[in-house]
Amino acid sequence: MEYSESIIYGNKTEKVTCQRCGANEHKVNGIIKYAYFLLAFISFYPVKKTVQLECTGCLQLTEEDELSQPLIQEFKKSLFSFYVIATKFIGLFLLLAMLGFWYADIRQENQQTELYLVAPKVDDFYFLDYRLMADNLRPNEKYRLAKVVDITGDVISVVYSSAIYSRASLLTSSIKSGQILAGKFFSAKRYDFTLDNLKSLRNDKAILKIKRPIDHWLYGILITKPASSRNTNTVELGPRHNNIGLAFQEATYLKDNFKSAFNEFLLSAEHDYAYGKYNLANSYLSGKYQGKNGKPNVEKALYWFKQASFHPNKSAIEKYTILCRKIDSCDIGKFYQELLDAGVNLQLN
Numbered sequence: 001m002e003y004s005e006s007i008i009y010g011n012k013t014e015k016v017t018c019q020r021c022g023a024n025e026h027k028v029n030g031i032i033k034y035a036y037f038l039l040a041f042i043s044f045y046p047v048k049k050t051v052q053l054e055c056t057g058c059l060q061l062t063e064e065d066e067l068s069q070p071l072i073q074e075f076k077k078s079l080f081s082f083y084v085i086a087t088k089f090i091g092l093f094l095l096l097a098m099l100g101f102w103y104a105d106i107r108q109e110n111q112q113t114e115l116y117l118v119a120p121k122v123d124d125f126y127f128l129d130y131r132l133m134a135d136n137l138r139p140n141e142k143y144r145l146a147k148v149v150d151i152t153g154d155v156i157s158v159v160y161s162s163a164i165y166s167r168a169s170l171l172t173s174s175i176k177s178g179q180i181l182a183g184k185f186f187s188a189k190r191y192d193f194t195l196d197n198l199k200s201l202r203n204d205k206a207i208l209k210i211k212r213p214i215d216h217w218l219y220g221i222l223i224t225k226p227a228s229s230r231n232t233n234t235v236e237l238g239p240r241h242n243n244i245g246l247a248f249q250e251a252t253y254l255k256d257n258f259k260s261a262f263n264e265f266l267l268s269a270e271h272d273y274a275y276g277k278y279n280l281a282n283s284y285l286s287g288k289y290q291g292k293n294g295k296p297n298v299e300k301a302l303y304w305f306k307q308a309s310f311h312p313n314k315s316a317i318e319k320y321t322i323l324c325r326k327i328d329s330c331d332i333g334k335f336y337q338e339l340l341d342a343g344v345n346l347q348l349n
């Protein structure tokens with residue numbers, strides 16, 4: 001803290017006689033010494049209030065220690081009103097207001113993180129204190145970004161940023177700068193978590209926060225391209241129906257949009273298009289095409305993931321694997337054998 005002074009010009013008084021010229025009239029001035037931080041004109045709080053008289057005849061100054069206590073009190077009362085003193089706390093007031101906003105921001109971010117944690121979505125970004133998740137890190141390897149790339153049932157698949165950062169703030173800047181859009185920003189390998197895994201990571205403070213793009217935008221960066229812009233230059237029917245399906249899927253403002261999407265994926269799949277089959281399987285898995293309370297049809301989902309797997313389609317193979325492992329009657333070994341028999345190279349990963 002540094003200190004400065006401001007002067008308050010009060011009324012005139014005739015209660016004191018000038019020692020030098022004998023005149024009776026004096027101007028009554030108040031001096032407030034105040035503490036400030038960085039900006040000298042923004043007072044944080046007053047430190048000392050003094051009274052000073054100035055002779056109107058000869059400009060002689062009379063300091064407070066030459067005045068009687070009752071007079072000092074009287075002058076102070078008229079000079080230092082509540083309002084005048086209150087303005088000397090303006091810096092403190094501003095600081096508290098800023099802390100308040102900052103705290104409200106942090107609180108909102110925390111509340112959002114709790115919400116996103118229990119209902120994950122593809123393209124959610126996890127800010128991780130990776131020291132709590134891995135051993136054998138180098139001293140400056142501390143923070144890592146993860147992105148949700150797939151959700152199948154209660155299995156959440158994420159990919160990690162290739163880099164592990166020394167400061168948490170670098171996670172935010174990697175998004176803001178658009179680095180995350182680079183092809184190799186995230187490693188290809190997927191890691192699967194259950195909701196309970198994620199919750200305990202949050203409890204352990206390994207998940208610092210979760211950010212979700214709104215309409216594909218996060219920190220002013222377009223995270224994924226809207227479906228309608230994919231493959232627009234192709235006129236093939238398989239891709240075309242698939243694209244229309246993806247567009248319907250996103251158009252949640254339309255009535256029965258999931259049903260319309262489903263029908264398009266079905267057409268795309270019938271035209272032997274891998275992504276159409278894959279999306280059709282996802283539709284069966286979500287059950288949303290049957291309306292709000294639609295039930296998943298896991299059997300049909302498995303069937304279409306398998307059909308897409310033969311193309312081959314890596315995402316479909318991964319989804320089939322995740323789903324199959326949770327179903328007793330599903331034989332994953334048989335699935336892999338069928339893929340091998342069809343000439344699919346299982347080293348796709």
Ligand SMILES: [Zn+2]
Pocket residue numbers: 018019020021022023055056057058059060
């Ligand atoms: Zn005088």
